[in-house]
Amino acid sequence: MSETRRENDAELGELVEVRPSSIHGRGVFAVRAIARDEYIGTFFGPPARRDGMHVLWVHDGESDSASVVGRIGRNMLRFINHAAACNAEFDGFDLYALRAIASDEEITIDYEGAPA
Numbered sequence: 657m658s659e660t661r662r663e664n665d666a667e668l669g670e671l672v673e674v675r676p677s678s679i680h681g682r683g684v685f686a687v688r689a690i691a692r693d694e695y696i697g698t699f700f701g702p703p704a705r706r707d708g709m710h711v712l713w714v715h716d717g718e719s720d721s722a723s724v725v726g727r728i729g730r731n732m733l734r735f736i737n738h739a740a741a742c743n744a745e746f747d748g749f750d751l752y753a754l755r756a757i758a759s760d761e762e763i764t765i766d767y768e769g770a771p772a
Contacts, residue, residue: 662697668732671696672763679737683762690757699749701730710734714748739764 662668671690677683690696704711704726712734713726733751736744742764743757757763 663700668697674735682735683737686757690753694753696751699733701728704728738767742766
């Protein structure tokens, strides 16, 4: 896609901030309204070799377990919390809004939809 990549916290700060969450610990919140299908940012960090805190696993093209790759989050998106009725989802390591997200609303994904 042609949008400007948002990988570091300064770039992500245009759209989101981290603050206390009623879901769990800290969460990621919209600082302005985000449109449906809008690119929010990229989960950025070094490759993960094993599961742990702030690790995101995604399928790299294929949907088999051999194609699962992970990153250890080093930007604000590592604080994304789970909600079954989520408002965003990852396409690879890029995060997009599933629906319009209001300013000050917590941005959530469905962890159950992530690869094991």
